Amino acid sequence: MGEPVQYGPDGIFIHTTDIRDAVFPLAEVADGRAANPTGTGFLVGLSGFALTASHCVPRDVTNLRAFFRLPNRWAAVHVLAAERHPTEDVALLRLSIKGQIWGMLRLDDRRLSPEHGVEVLGYPEETFYERLRPDGTASYNPQIVNTRAYIRRLVNNPDHDMRGGGESFYELSQLAGDGCSGAPAVAYDAPGSKTYKVVGIYKGQRQMTSSGGITTSVGYATRSEMFAGWCPDILCQTLLKEANPPDGVEPIVLGPTDFAGSPYPPHDGASASRG
Structure with a gap:
């Protein structure tokens, strides 16, 4: 598959078979840095969607980012849209990911x-x-x-x-x-x-x-x-169908990203509360 991480004009390509690349921290950013870690999310399907707990998602997702690991740094990917399950503490995120990804989960x-x-x-x-x-x-x-x-x-x-x-x-x-x-x-x-x-x-x-x-x-x-049978409006099919694609390996295509720092804010001596 070539190098694990490749950089190009259209973004960052991660060729992965590692579960750590399908599970990521979520955080809000402000003034070019992470300001409010909110929880963890994970990729599902092949089209750039992710799941998390609903309470980890702010009402306005403009500043919410999904942080993916790169060598010695992080890449922050925009959350383009979010939809909450009507009864369960579950939310579906649509990320700024181009192309297909490997359906590991x-x-x-x-x-x-x-x-x-x-x-x-x-x-x-x-x-x-x-x-x-x-x-x-x-x-x-x-x-x-x-x-x-x-x-x-x-x-x-x-x-x-x-x-x-x-x-x-x-x-x-x-x-x-x-x-x-x-x-x-x-x-x-x-x-x-x-x-x-x-x-x-x-x-x-x-x-x-x-x-x-x-x-x-x-x-x-x-x-x-x-929630497997839930059909979110931003997805147009059930989660079960989206999250169970045919076997195969495709690169995760992240970019472009606008932030590459840590998803965790500077430590002030007391552990911040996260989701």
Whole structure:
């Protein structure tokens, strides 16, 4: 496939077979720099669309960017449009990506049972802040973090105070961390596969304290079965059809981009809250 990253007049070509290139941080930019990290997103299908949690998307997406990893820097890709699911904490993004991309993440609409294993693939903010230089920049690009968990139970219409609302979740045994809202939760029942089966979108976490004073921390992911049949206006077909293309490898074509700094703002000594 040639060099992993190639630069041309029409943009940046990423020839990839790495999951880290299909999952990306989201952030709003202001005055030429990232000002408000909002969460994680991931590419679906072959036409430049991505999924994330609805609460990670501001009402006005003019300054929202999807950050893709390049050697020693990031490329910021415009979010051209966003559409929110009517009931679940899910949003579809249309990115400024030209040409086709490799459909690495496939949407899986089956209902998993409790104790089934999943992995959440996202960008917790601590992966950036742990390698800060004195001038506030980072010494390396943050690595995507894999959080393995099992499904504790299926939850419907919960009484919760988490951002974004929603009705149908998997309750997970592990927390993925701040910054991972919108990340794909993938089934790990097919080790060695070149595609990843997305069974949910990570929503957030909460702590529950029993009457006996025991605290339990759990994560939540919106179940794919509840939005796979959604047909957004900006897509004109169901997510299930878009996110399950024929097998094949095509380059991700990003450019042009208008910003190539970090998706994380300078550290002020306290961890900023992300989605």
